[in-house]
Amino acid sequence: xxxxxxxxxxxxxxxxxxEIERIVTRPWSLMEVCGGQTHSIVRNGIDQLxxxxxxxxxxxxxxxxxxxxxxxxxxxxxxxxxxxxxCSFGDMLRVPGSHHDLFQIRSNGGDVxxxxxxxxxxxxxxxxxxxxxxxxxxxxxxxxPANAMTVVEARRRGLTNFSMLVSHVLVPPAIAAIASxxxxxxxxxxxxxxxxxxxxxxxxxxLVERFGVPIVVTGFEPLDVLEGIRRALLQLEEGRAExxxxxxxxxxPGGNPAARAVLSDVFEVCDRAWRGIGVIPASGWRLSEAYxxxxxxxxxxxxxxxxxxxxxxxxxxxxxxxxxxxxxxxxGTTCTPRQPLGATMVSSExxxxxxxxxxxxxxxGQAGAKVDA
Amino acid sequence: MNxxxxxxxxxPGSWSCPLPLRDHExxxxxxxxxxRLSAELVEHLFRPAFGSEVDDPSHDAVVLPVPTGGxxxxxxxxxxxxxxxxxxxxxxxxxxxxxxxxxxxxSGAVPVALSAAFVxxxxxxxxxxxxxxxxxxxxxxxxxxxxxxxxxxxxEARDRGGLTITTAGFGIVPxxxxxxxxxxxxxxxxxxxxxxxxxxxxxxSLREGLxxxxxxxxxxAPLAGLVQTMLAAAPGGGVRALRDATRGGFAAVLxxxxxxxxxxxxxxxxxLPVPADVAAACGFLGLDPTxxxxxxxxxxxxxxxxxxxxxxxxxxxxxxxxxxxxxxVVDDHPxxxxxxxxxxxxxVVDLPLGEQLPRIC
Numbered sequence: 236x237x238x239x240x241x242x243x244x245x246x247x248x249x250x251x252x253x254e255i256e257r258i259v260t261r262p263w264s265l266m267e268v269c270g271g272q273t274h275s276i277v278r279n280g281i282d283q284l285x286x287x288x289x290x291x292x293x294x295x296x297x298x299x300x301x302x303x304x305x306x307x308x309x310x311x312x313x314x315x316x317x318x319x320x321x322c323s324f325g326d327m328l329r330v331p332g333s334h335h336d337l338f339q340i341r342s343n344g345g346d347v348x349x350x351x352x353x354x355x356x357x358x359x360x361x362x363x364x365x366x367x368x369x370x371x372x373x374x375x376x377x378x379x380p381a382n383a384m385t386v387v388e389a390r391r392r393g394l395t396n397f398s399m400l401v402s403h404v405l406v407p408p409a410i411a412a413i414a415s416x417x418x419x420x421x422x423x424x425x426x427x428x429x430x431x432x433x434x435x436x437x438x439x440x441x442l443v444e445r446f447g448v449p450i451v452v453t454g455f456e457p458l459d460v461l462e463g464i465r466r467a468l469l470q471l472e473e474g475r476a477e478x479x480x481x482x483x484x485x486x487x488p489g490g491n492p493a494a495r496a497v498l499s500d501v502f503e504v505c506d507r508a509w510r511g512i513g514v515i516p517a518s519g520w521r522l523s524e525a526y527x528x529x530x531x532x533x534x535x536x537x538x539x540x541x542x543x544x545x546x547x548x549x550x551x552x553x554x555x556x557x558x559x560x561x562x563x564x565x566x567g568t569t570c571t572p573r574q575p576l577g578a579t580m581v582s583s584e585x586x587x588x589x590x591x592x593x594x595x596x597x598x599x600g601q602a603g604a605k606v607d608a
Numbered sequence: 609m610n611x612x613x614x615x616x617x618x619x620p621g622s623w624s625c626p627l628p629l630r631d632h633e634x635x636x637x638x639x640x641x642x643x644r645l646s647a648e649l650v651e652h653l654f655r656p657a658f659g660s661e662v663d664d665p666s667h668d669a670v671v672l673p674v675p676t677g678g679x680x681x682x683x684x685x686x687x688x689x690x691x692x693x694x695x696x697x698x699x700x701x702x703x704x705x706x707x708x709x710x711x712x713x714x715s716g717a718v719p720v721a722l723s724a725a726f727v728x729x730x731x732x733x734x735x736x737x738x739x740x741x742x743x744x745x746x747x748x749x750x751x752x753x754x755x756x757x758x759x760x761x762x763x764e765a766r767d768r769g770g771l772t773i774t775t776a777g778f779g780i781v782p783x784x785x786x787x788x789x790x791x792x793x794x795x796x797x798x799x800x801x802x803x804x805x806x807x808x809x810x811x812x813s814l815r816e817g818l819x820x821x822x823x824x825x826x827x828x829a830p831l832a833g834l835v836q837t838m839l840a841a842a843p844g845g846g847v848r849a850l851r852d853a854t855r856g857g858f859a860a861v862l863x864x865x866x867x868x869x870x871x872x873x874x875x876x877x878x879x880l881p882v883p884a885d886v887a888a889a890c891g892f893l894g895l896d897p898t899x900x901x902x903x904x905x906x907x908x909x910x911x912x913x914x915x916x917x918x919x920x921x922x923x924x925x926x927x928x929x930x931x932x933x934x935x936x937v938v939d940d941h942p943x944x945x946x947x948x949x950x951x952x953x954x955x956v957v958d959l960p961l962g963e964q965l966p967r968i969c
Contacts, residue, residue: 243950245878245950245951245952248950248951249951249952277955278949278955279949279950279951279953279955280949280951280952280953280954280955281951281953283953283954284951284952284953351893457950457951591958592956592958593955593956593958594955594956
């Protein structure tokens with residue numbers, strides 16, 4: 236299959252592993268920023284096959300995981316209303332709020348619908364003029380253009396019954412937050428390729444300059460991930476720190492100009508709380524003033540809702556790469572995909588869920604000697 | 609259709625809408641009321657479509673002769689709900705017959721007869737019901753099983769003309785056949801009757817809001833014939849256990865076999881037949897083909913010394929032409945399934961928790 240098999244070729248992968256083995260002379264820690272990359276790495280066992288000196292740290296790039304509990308509770312409060320049809324991407328339905336999740340809202344009679352394209356939510360609004368239709372607009376820069384188009388389209392069609400609960404987050408400020416942490420163990424970053432498809436690579440040069448770390452724009456199939464790892468290691472070994480694009484088939488330096496134009500029109504930068512990490516300055520998007528009437532938080536008056544996370548959950552440390560999922564005392568015992576304490580165990584892109592799903596061979600939750608090297 | 613009676617044998621597919629049913633193009637409450645409308649539905653729609661002949665119409669229960677060939681019965685029931693009701697390659701009618709036929713067949717039994725109970729929603733088009741009943745008749749004929757009794761109820765519309773079918777059925781387990789995960793031993797081989805994922809992705813391609821173009825068709829098929837062919841190829845009990853890989857997919861079946869057998873199972877992802885269009889559709893939805901439902905594929909655990917013979921027998925049957933050996937039962941990690949990834953690493957294979965949810969990005 237074009238674009239799948241080609242980037243999953245075992246022989247090419249084997250030669251990449253050999254090349255990486257040849258390059259590496261001392262221990263390095265790389266952070267793959269995106270949850271999609273974490274999933275690919277753990278599912279394919281890439282981390283098991285890397286030299287022991289190369290350690291992968293799973294970053295905060297799962298949009299489901301970093302959406303604050305408070306936002307989930309706001310979503311639940313809105314979705315439970317009789318006059319609301321609540322539309323969401325599928326994997327948000329299982330994310331637990333303080334007391335329940337969207338599945339439970341649905342079984343209690345709430346009208347909660349999974350949409351695959353955000354614009355479907357606008358269609359639902361047009362088809363149901365007597366209901367308020369709310370779309371749960373979460374994600375990184377990747378999902379933002381399609382989410383932004385919902386309010387553009389709703390305005391064009393004159394729909395007054397559509398709104399969006401926005402919890403958008405941005406990758407560069409998250410990298411800056413991790414890189415400036417005194418505890419950071421990350422030597423280089425694999426940037427989330429699909430974010431760069433939209434935004435381009437221009438935002439990363441200042442980070443490289445400020446923190447002196449290599450940032451390699453990386454794709455998601457096994458060979459894409461390996462190429463990102465190889466280039467990052469090569470930079471580290473040669474003492475370089477640059478922005479490199481290892482995913483040129485999808486990423487242009489300027490990104491997607493049409494998408495960026497819509498984004499700058501619809502959103503404005505704001506401080507944003509990240510689940511488990513806390514507030515990172517200028518790390519999110521909210522609706523711009525021009526589109527503020529479409530903001531569900533104001534329409535349904537849930538802005539004042541405040542809640543606390545489970546004190547047992549250490550997903551914040553996991554999201555910052557300070558803790559491997561299997562090192563958490565709750566992992567696989569009090570915290571499982573069935574009874575998740577935090578969102579990293581819920582989403583299939585979450586590091587804890589990926590470890591739970593693929594790494595329970597040994598009692599400690601590790602598959603092989605190399606996993607936690 | 610509580611009152612099964614004598615019907616004239618009609619070829620499946622010959623349903624035509626005779627006069628009484630023309631009064632209603634859609635199901636109304638009265639079709640489940642036990643009165644004249646119910647009787648007409650049975651007489652003019654179900655019986656001709658099912659093509660079953662029952663000798664004595666005077667009982668609510670059908671009376672059948674005790675079949676020969678074994679002194680043990682396999683009995684199973686399942687309910688069928690699917691949206692949309694009709695999809696590429698089949699309909700809920702095919703699933704309702706083949707699903708229960710296959711559940712019976714996985715015990716090694718030869719299916720004999722099925723019942724079918726319908727819960728119809730007001731507003732269901734009679735033409736749709738007629739098509740579904742025809743599919744049931746055709747599937748029953750292909751599976752060499754009889755649809756002999758049934759029931760119809762009508763409920764208020766909840767989903768604009770939905771339909772639930774419950775089928776139950778029994779078969780005869782031939783003497784000497786003993787299939788159970790408890791008979792699985794380390795060293796046994798795991799066989800798969802063909803490529804996976806087509807049914808689930810064919811349905812997914814039609815889901816509201818997710819329409820994508822594909823030529824995927826359901827793989828719905830009766831597997832009883834294939835099972836008997838396999839059993840005949842290993843008469844000494846070399847076939848240990850069988851499962852049809854329906855909801856939860858191939859991965860769920862392996863997990864269930866490993867867990868109930870108390871053994872480990874390993875397979876190589878590379879050996880798993882996944883059609884290119886299934887792989888592509890799963891790729892862009894973020895789904896795992898091993899978790900996608902099939903309706904005409906089985907997984908067999910067989911003793912190593914008969915694996916070649918059983919595989920050859922599968923290849924000789926129309927529903928096993930593409931059968932492959934995919935893995936084996938191991939001493940390690942009892943109760944757990946492990947896949948060798950394409951790159952050569954190992955990962956745990958788990959049951960999906962609930963519904964598979966397409967990922968955000």
